[in-house]
Amino acid sequence: MLFRLIKPAPLEERVRSRDGCIYLYRAMKFIGWLPPKSGIQRYLYLCWTITTFMWSTTYLPLGFLGSYMTQIKLFSPGEFLTSLQVCFNAYGSSVKVAVTYTQLWRLIAAKQVLDKLDKRCVSDKERQQIHLVVARANHAFLIFTIVYCCYAGSTYLSSVFSGRPPWQLYNPFVDWHESTGKLWLASTLEYLVMSGAVLQDQLSDTYPLVYSLILRTHLNLLKQRIRQLRTDPNLSEQQNYQALVNCVIDHKLILNYCALIRPVISGTIFTQFLLCGLVLGLTLINVFFFSDLWTGIASFTFVVTILLQTFPFCYTCNLIIDDCAALAHAIFQSNWLNAGSRYQSTLLYFLQNVQKPIVFIAGGIFQISMSSNISVAKFAFSVITIVKQMNIADKFKTE
Numbered sequence: 001m002l003f004r005l006i007k008p009a010p011l012e013e014r015v016r017s018r019d020g021c022i023y024l025y026r027a028m029k030f031i032g033w034l035p036p037k038s039g040i041q042r043y044l045y046l047c048w049t050i051t052t053f054m055w056s057t058t059y060l061p062l063g064f065l066g067s068y069m070t071q072i073k074l075f076s077p078g079e080f081l082t083s084l085q086v087c088f089n090a091y092g093s094s095v096k097v098a099v100t101y102t103q104l105w106r107l108i109a110a111k112q113v114l115d116k117l118d119k120r121c122v123s124d125k126e127r128q129q130i131h132l133v134v135a136r137a138n139h140a141f142l143i144f145t146i147v148y149c150c151y152a153g154s155t156y157l158s159s160v161f162s163g164r165p166p167w168q169l170y171n172p173f174v175d176w177h178e179s180t181g182k183l184w185l186a187s188t189l190e191y192l193v194m195s196g197a198v199l200q201d202q203l204s205d206t207y208p209l210v211y212s213l214i215l216r217t218h219l220n221l222l223k224q225r226i227r228q229l230r231t232d233p234n235l236s237e238q239q240n241y242q243a244l245v246n247c248v249i250d251h252k253l254i255l256n257y258c259a260l261i262r263p264v265i266s267g268t269i270f271t272q273f274l275l276c277g278l279v280l281g282l283t284l285i286n287v288f289f290f291s292d293l294w295t296g297i298a299s300f301t302f303v304v305t306i307l308l309q310t311f312p313f314c315y316t317c318n319l320i321i322d323d324c325a326a327l328a329h330a331i332f333q334s335n336w337l338n339a340g341s342r343y344q345s346t347l348l349y350f351l352q353n354v355q356k357p358i359v360f361i362a363g364g365i366f367q368i369s370m371s372s373n374i375s376v377a378k379f380a381f382s383v384i385t386i387v388k389q390m391n392i393a394d395k396f397k398t399e
């Protein structure tokens with residue numbers, strides 16, 4: 001089956017938590033982020049890496065700037081907004097890609113921590129949960145891929161059939177005004193460049209969700225182990241104490257996992273938060289005031305991609321905070337009343353550490369959560385309100 005990883009594998013198969021990143025890392029390898037360690041293949045692959053960064057990360061934002069400097073008078077209001085909304089996102093995408101690529105070692109190291117956590121998953125019930133999150137993470141990446149590809153494809157086709165290149169990037173070698181053939185050539189070249197940028201942007205947007213889904217599963221597994229502490233009458237006091245120590249070790253591994261991925265998430269989500277409201281506002285203005293049917297469809301798909309960049313992960317961050325609270329409740333409600341002093345002191349230490357929720361901070365400034373996401377998105381409606389009150393849209397239409 002082509003997409004077999006989006007369905008839970010049978011328990012007979014050996015599945016690890018890191019398998020939830022398979023689609024993510026396949027895309028990284030395709031775009032040039034994971035070179036071979038040695039051999040001639042490494043140098044050939046690095047040439048591909050340089051090519052993708054040169055066109056999709058460097059040329060794309062500069063191409064928008066070049067078109068504004070040379071062809072600004074040729075833009076209609078709708079075309080300018082369509083270009084401008086993607087331009088801002090392209091600059092933000094380049095920053096996010098740079099952060100993700102330079103910190104990629106952290107994401108790779110986090111998978112090694114997951115391997116240590118997987119060693120504790122010995123029962124069929126625990127392994128089943130690992131299988132479920134692996135399928136869910138790969139499924140989420142596939143959904144992002146479909147939405148992002150739909151945006152690029154719909155913008156490409158709707159613009160060409162309307163008689164203009166999709167993003168009107170600066171291209172001194174092909175004059176699309178001369179003939180229909182050159183229009184298709186210029187549009188296809190733009191589409192190839194944008195497809196690489198879309199894939200890079202998708203990688204920067206999906207890894208936080210994939211890694212946080214796996215994090216939630218291991219938090220829930222730890223909660224289940226805590227609830228089972230001192231419930232087996234056949235275990236000695238020493239064995240019960242060792243089970244508690246193992247839970248403490250699991251929690252430390254989870255914190256190490258979060259410490260590895262936190263700096264990467266902080267940079268990429270902070271960049272996205274800075275641009276989300278502005279880009280969303282420009283897109284909605286384009287949809288409400290300047291778009292025709294086909295341009296509206298492409299712009300609506302772009303709105304969906306913008307929302308996907310922050311909303312799922314912010315929602316998951318809220319759930320992680322709830323999971324930490326449930327973890328503390330499970331410790332307090334476990335069977336510890338008639339335990340020995342050593343067990344109780346260790347449990348108290350564990351409870352104090354667990355009461356600190358796992359949070360992710362965007363740019364070291366504000367907490368990543370649904371409230372932060374909503375506050376950022378509200379800026380889009382502020383932009384629309386300003387445009388309506390100042391009657392800017394009608395002024396552009398009359399010019």
